[in-house]
Structures are given as structure tokens and as C-alpha cells.
Amino acid sequence: MKLSTGDRWDLIDKISKETVTFGAYKHTLKDAIGELTVKPMTGIPVAIAIMYGFWSVFGSFAGFFTDGFFVRLFDAYWLPWLQEIFPGQGGWLYAIMVDAGGIESGEFVLSSNCLESFGVLTSGLFVAVGVVLPAIIIFYLMLALLEDIGYMPRLAVLLDTVLHRVGLHGYAIVPTVLSLGCNVPGVAATRILETKKQRFIMMTLLAIFIPCGAQIGIMQDLMPNLMGWILLYLIIGYFIFGYILNKIVPGKAPEFLIDVPPYRRPLLSNIGKKVGGRVRGFFVVAIPFVLLGCAIVGVLYQLGVIQFLGDALAPVFVGWFGVPKETAGPLIAAFLRKDLAVAQLDAISDLMTPYQMITAVVLVSIYFPCVATFAMMLKEGWKELLGALAVLTVVVFAYGGLIHLIGILLGVA
């Protein structure tokens, strides 16, 4: 026997009258603080403080390991040792695995640090283990804390009004914040959005505009002064194209209510399990991809493919985006790993002005989702993926050109 919705509620009403007594509900301090974090006047300062804390701890922790220990370990010990013992200096295998070196006044010279060497065992390992690993450990730890305390739904409520102006629901912040750790769980989290339209917009925006923890980590280490501008360009792009997509994608974007759970004291065991699992995932998936990306770019350099592509696409790079043609190599690496691409861009920073560097890093971020995200989007549906790629192509050219134009107008490009 099935009841109608009304009858079902009547029955539940009756049952709850018999079994539940609601005592006088007295607000606890936890509730009152919970309310403060949701109301705009008090919630925005709290949100700023949380971001500040996140950023500060992230920077201190990553700097401690990377600049305090790993840079020296890799540059002063690991690189010279490998340069010494690896056979066939100047040969192609040596160039790919250890050091591509450089030519100075007609002579082959070895690189002085792990970023410039471009080798799988040097650059690749340094980027993966020396820079990105400490960054993502602390990033995931803080993200897990925010998740378990129960702050995320509150942030969603707080930002609901702002995000509604660009056609997104407040809850869009949850996939967005998750994407800052890694785009893959971010894309998966879009499933809680109600309509196809919302899901498509969200997925596309995440894949294009949200840099992952690995990329943020390497930017923080290599270009701390430029990172603010890079992130600003990405955030503005996220809102502009969110607004446009909401106007042109057919379908509905209905309201939905967010349940705000009470704050909870996070359990250490759960945090540990979560961070452990994600870091393990990094070792299993990301590190092989960084090394593979390094190898592929190395091979393509050796074969002259990258130089060829750079020359062939030079009009686009130089004319439209305003970046040197040498960015072709990092852009290919970006398909596999964005962190590696940023590291390779930094290695050729002599060729670029700061503004060109900002443009190049923004391009690396928006131009193509990394393989893992790509695979996740394919799982969500090939139609969505194709749509997202179409949007992406338009965005790369439109936004990349716009950034160049802004640079020209400001007189810095």
C-alpha cells in the first residue's frame, strides 16, 4: 500500500507527536558562532581569516620543506651526483633523463639547478617530490579540516548571493573548493547539482579556471609575487564565463536548499585517513604522470618537434597571446601535469617579462584540463566533455587575447 504525500506527512506527524518531545531549544555558543559565520556582516571577516590562515600555514609549511631542505638536496647533491655518474653526457638519453644542458658560446654546459635541467630524474623528481608533495600534503590536511568541521556548507550559504549574480548556486563553492585540491573530485562533486545545465557549467568552469593544489604549490614556490595576479585573472575569468555560460546554455538553474550541519570537532583518525588516501593517490597517479610528462617533452625536444611547433605557432603565441614561442613546450607538458608546465615556464623566465609570465601561466591553467580531469569528465558523459572542450577553445582564445590586450593598454605587454 502506498500513501499520498499528504497522508504520509499526516502519519509522520502523528507518529512524531507520540514519540518526540522538543524541549526548549536554547542556543549554544556553537550555534551562535555558526550563525556568525553565515551572516554576511560577520561571515565575510571570518571567511577572510580562514583564507588567511589557510594561505599562511600553506606557505610556511611548503617553504619549510622545499626551500629549507629539498632545493638544497636536489641542487647541491642530487643533480651534481647524477650529472657525474650518469653515462653518455651530451647524448639524448642523458638529456632526457638527467640534463638537457644549454649551449653557451658554442659549448655544451651543464645546468646549475634542477629546474633548468629538464631531466626526468632531476626536474621531474624535484617538481613532484621536492615542491608539489609538501604543498599538497598541507593543502589536503587543511581542506580535510574545513570539510570535517563543517565550514563548507556555511561558505556556500555566505556566497550564495554573490554567486547567484553570475547564475551559479551558492553550493557551487563546494566543488570549487574541492577542485583547488584536485580537479578530479571537484568534477565528481558537481553531481549534487540538480540540472544538466548547472552541472555542465560547473564542470566546465572547474576544468578551465580552477588551478589545482599541485599547481598552486609550485606557483607559491617559484613565483610568489606573480601568483596573486594569476589567481585574480583566473577568478575574474571564472565569474565572467560563468555569467556568459548561464545566459547561453539552455536549461534551468533552479534554487536548492542547503542543509547546514552543526559544527563538529574533527576526528584525527578521519583526517589522517583522508589525507593519507589523497597523498597515496598522488604517489600512484600524479608522480608517474609528472615523470612521463617530463620524458615526453624531453623526447619531443630531442626530435625537434617542440621547436617546430613553436615556430609554426609563433604567430599565434607572439601575435595573439603576446608570449614567446618557447612556451610551446610547457603547453604540451600542461596536458599531462600543470605543475610540471609551470616549472618549465619558470625555467625559461629569462625570455619573458613578468606580464608575459602571468599570461603564460594563465594560459597553462585554462588551456586544457590535465589527463586525469579529462578522464573524469569523460566518465560524466562524452557530450558534456565535447561541449566543455568547445567552450574551452573559445575561452583560451578570447580570454588569452583579452589578457594580452589589457597588457597592451596598461603598457606592460
Add this chain to the structure above:
Amino acid sequence: MKILLMGHPNVGKSVFFNRLTGANVTESNYPGTTVDYTKGWMKIEGEDVEIVDVPGTFSLNPKDRAEEVAVAMLHENKDAKVISVIDASKIERGLYLAMEIIEEGYPLVIALNMRDVAEDKNIVIDAGRLERILGIPVVSTVAIAGEGIKELIYRIKDAKPVNVADIIANAANASNTESAADAGGAA
């Protein structure tokens, strides 16, 4: 035997799943942590039982893809038992979904989870009385702290399909005379 963990988003289904199966699915304090189902195994009195962590859903009329997964999971497993996880501080909403599942003829156990939160809000629930009215086991739990999990496992065998007419009758009886609320007619 197969057991589905069902309930609203963010009531602690994944926590139950991890405690029951020793698995390691993500637990977080926001609705929509689980967007796909996860399967795991546990032993109950020597029998291998498959447990499924189902994404949260508000009702059996799915509103998003995660809810579609949940409802499809229920309908694909006609012979499964269901642990209906209910946030004790929002019991009425939880009972709505539980009633829907009962009406479809599934044997059900109710886990009144987050008793601690309900206590914070000064909500008192007479679980024994609820059990007598519904005719199915009702266990109060705090899954995060592991409280009540053992009893829940022990009571799974008592889950049986019940007739909605019996529940209606029990509810009417209960409001007439306190003492008349016995186990009700056998379904």
C-alpha cells in the same frame, strides 16, 4: 544478503559504512560527500553480507544525479534489507524517506543517528515507542563515536516488511491509549 544504507545527505551513512565494513570511503561534514555508491562486505553471525553506501537522497523522486544513483540502487535490489539512517535532530524528514521505502515493501531497520546533536537541541525521542508503532527495529546511534553500531548489527535480523495499514493503526492506538501500543498485527 545485501544491505543498503539509505538516508538524507550528511546524516552519516558513510560513517556507518566505514565502521561496518572497515572500508575507507570519504567522510565529511557537508551534504553530498558521497556521489556514487560503494560496496563492501562484513560478516554477521557467520554470514557474508554485502553493504552498500548509497548517496544521500531526500525522497524517492530523485532531484539530481547523486539521488538518481540512490533510487536506482534501491530499485535494482528488490531483495535487499535497508538501514535507514535518520538524523535524530530532523527526525520527521528522515521518517518521510523511511516511510517511502517501507511502502515499497523493503525490510527496514532505523538508525537514529546523531543522537548527540539531538541532545544538544533538547530533543528527546522515545525510540522504544517508535519501534512499537513502526513495527521495525529502531536503534539510536552516534556513528562517529561508534555508539550503537553493535546493537544495530544485532537488530538487522529483526528487519521485516511491514504493512502501512498496521502502522496507521498503531499510531491511532498509541494516541488513544498509551498502553495499547503493543507490537501491532503481524504483517
Add this chain to the structure above:
Amino acid sequence: MAGQSPGGTIYFAVLGIITTAFGLADLLVTASGSEFAYAGILVIPGDIFRGGWGGIIVLFAGLFYLSGIRNFDDIHQFAKVAMGSILIWVVAGCDIFAIILESIPSWNEETGPWFNTLPDFIAAYAPPYAPAVLLLPFSLVVIYYIRKRASEDGGAGIYHERNG
């Protein structure tokens, strides 16, 4: 309920004024671009992150205190005072975390020991301190009031323990 804790009201009024002043000082110093030191105890950082954003948060903390002291015994008002302290804990906690991590490595690039020498390690913890760190001990007083409330309310509050 008003007037139950006149001591608390006065204490947090004073702390609120000082905190607000420190927050403003942070912002002014950051705007001037160079750091400011006073009497070997206080140093106000001049960089955009610690001075600018950190200063804004300290300023907010002061405003939270000041807006919470009126009718201090009301839970919603008291929550603002608690939030003021939490904001100071965030900024000061970050500063202290940074000091700890910076004190451990030697920061040598090529050769020499990996870790800091003991005297330098200890010296890293000597004053001067940033405003939030100086405010930290005074902000901890709020814990006393949280506990007092918790005992009066029979266990409800932020330090609520789950009972079996």
C-alpha cells in the same frame, strides 16, 4: 541578564579598543611600505600579506570585541567576543607557526649544516613580536568566560563533550 559580568564587559572593551588600534596601525604601516618597530617588543610587518590582510583581520577582531560587549551575557553577543578572540588566534597562530618553521633549517643553499644552530634557534623566538602575537595572551581570557558559561549552562557550549 545584563550586568552579570561587568568585569568581562570592561575587559573586552579595553581589549577591543587596543585591538582595533593595532589593526589600524597594521594597515597604516603596510600602506607606508616599511616595517615599524617599537621598544624591542613590537614589530609591525610592512608586507601586504601579514601587515595588510593580517591587519584587516586584527581590525575585524577589534570590531567583533567592541560590538559584542554590549549585553555581553547574551549568547549571540558573547559569540562575537569569542569570534574576536578566534580571529586573533588565527593570525597569531599563523605567525607563530611561521616563526617555528623558520627557526629550524639553516637556510644554507650549498654547504654547511642543514639545521639552525642552537643560539640562532632560540634567538628566533625572542621579541619583537607582531601585534597579533602580543594580543594573544590577552585574548585567551575569553576561554575563562566560555568555561564559566559552560558550567552555568550545564555542559552546553563549544567545549561540549558527547555523553554516552
